[in-house]
Amino acid sequence: xxxxxxxxxxxxxxxxxxxxxxxxxxxxxxxxxxxxxxxxxxxxxxxxxxxxxxxxxxxxxxxxxxxxxxxxxxxxxxxxxxxxxxxxxxxxxxxxxxxxxxxxxxxxxxxxxxxxxxxxxxxxxxxxxxxxxxxxxxxxxxxxxxxxxxxxxxxxxxxxxxxxxxxxxxxxxxxxxxxxxxxxxxxxxxxxxxxxxxxxxxx
Amino acid sequence: xxxxxxxxxxxxxxxxxxxxxxxxxxxxxxxxxxxxxxxxxxxxxxxxxxxxxxxxxxxxxxxxxxxxxxxxxxxxxxxxxxxxxxxxxxxxxxxxxxxxxxxxxxxxxxxxxxxxxxxxxxxxxxxxxxxxxxxxxxxxxxxxxxxxxxxxxxxxxxxxx
Numbered sequence: 001x002x003x004x005x006x007x008x009x010x011x012x013x014x015x016x017x018x019x020x021x022x023x024x025x026x027x028x029x030x031x032x033x034x035x036x037x038x039x040x041x042x043x044x045x046x047x048x049x050x051x052x053x054x055x056x057x058x059x060x061x062x063x064x065x066x067x068x069x070x071x072x073x074x075x076x077x078x079x080x081x082x083x084x085x086x087x088x089x090x091x092x093x094x095x096x097x098x099x100x101x102x103x104x105x106x107x108x109x110x111x112x113x114x115x116x117x118x119x120x121x122x123x124x125x126x127x128x129x130x131x132x133x134x135x136x137x138x139x140x141x142x143x144x145x146x147x148x149x150x151x152x153x154x155x156x157x158x159x160x161x162x163x164x165x166x167x168x169x170x171x172x173x174x175x176x177x178x179x180x181x182x183x184x185x186x187x188x189x190x191x192x193x194x195x196x197x198x199x200x201x202x203x
Numbered sequence: 204x205x206x207x208x209x210x211x212x213x214x215x216x217x218x219x220x221x222x223x224x225x226x227x228x229x230x231x232x233x234x235x236x237x238x239x240x241x242x243x244x245x246x247x248x249x250x251x252x253x254x255x256x257x258x259x260x261x262x263x264x265x266x267x268x269x270x271x272x273x274x275x276x277x278x279x280x281x282x283x284x285x286x287x288x289x290x291x292x293x294x295x296x297x298x299x300x301x302x303x304x305x306x307x308x309x310x311x312x313x314x315x316x317x318x319x320x321x322x323x324x325x326x327x328x329x330x331x332x333x334x335x336x337x338x339x340x341x342x343x344x345x346x347x348x349x350x351x352x353x354x355x356x357x358x359x360x361x362x363x364x
Contacts, residue, residue, distance in 0.1 A: 009296075010292040011292070012294070014249050014250075014283075019251070088281075
């Protein structure tokens with residue numbers, strides 16, 4: 001390789017067993033989750049039975065599905081070990097600048113202010129940073145009430161491990177629409193999405 | 204890295220040479236060498252063979268500005284053989300021209316074996332050496348054939364005046 005540090009492959013495990021079919025099924029799940037904010041979806045059992053990435057299974061599966069050489073990735077401090085996995089399997093560059101990243105993997109929300117990430121630009125609002133946050137639980141935790149496109153009235157999601165201030169900071173981004181930041185919350189093999197259009201209120 | 208002496212850095216000149224020879228081998232040669240091997244370790248795919256395009260870049264005379272020569276079809280593969288406990292976790296890589304998945308798979312397996320001290324000598328002698336000598340012979344034949352048609356040009360310079 002001409003550029004970048006040499007990859008140490010000794011700790012890297014396999015990616016998707018069937019790259020096309022598995023990426024398609026995870027893509028479908030991500031689409032469903034984003035279209036129905038707060039809906040918890042789960043990876044099928046055959047997808048990524050072995051995960052050596054250091055990310056949650058769901059986060060790793062989304063990485064294998066969505067990342068490529070055009071999506072710079074930012075990794076939270078305790079997820080640095082996933083860098084080699086992401087570079088090898090996705091071919092995605094790792095960046096130290098959260099503003100320059102298209103996807104950011106976080107082990108929890110707290111250290112990093114949301115303003116550190118890119119909200120896209122007005123010509124291309126889709127060129128924002130999507131945050132993949134690994135949380136301890138999607139079913140036990142403070143209750144969040146979600147409303148907005150894709151939700152008939154309201155829906156509830158119990159997310160553990162995210163400080164209340166995070167949701168306040170997120171609400172402050174709402175006036176920027178169509179700019180904004182989309183969230184995917186991963187827990188084990190499950191994940192849920194909270195796109196920028198969803199209004200989140202605490203219980 | 205489990206054992207620094209056993210695991211060769213990926214850019215070592217030796218490894219570059221054998222990966223090149225394996226990439227230029229015929230699939231039948233590798234297949235025969237694989238069946239002829241005394242011990243064949245099992246292996247898992249880190250990345251199953253996949254075919255894609257690479258952009259080949261060139262430089263005129265090795266000094267000019269780099270330009271895009273064109274795209275070529277390439278198949279790559281990464282395997283992790285199971286050498287048993289206590290052995291270094293080695294990864295075999297292959298990048299071969301064309302779309303022959305089996306070729307890429309076997310080349311990657313041999314690349315991993317060549318990194319292992321227990322297999323290196325056997326594979327180097329039984330697999331890489333015959334391929335390299337065939338490649339050298341073919342190159343020599345082509346050079347000799349081309350040399351037969353060599354024409355030495357004499358340019359007659361017209362006298363000025």
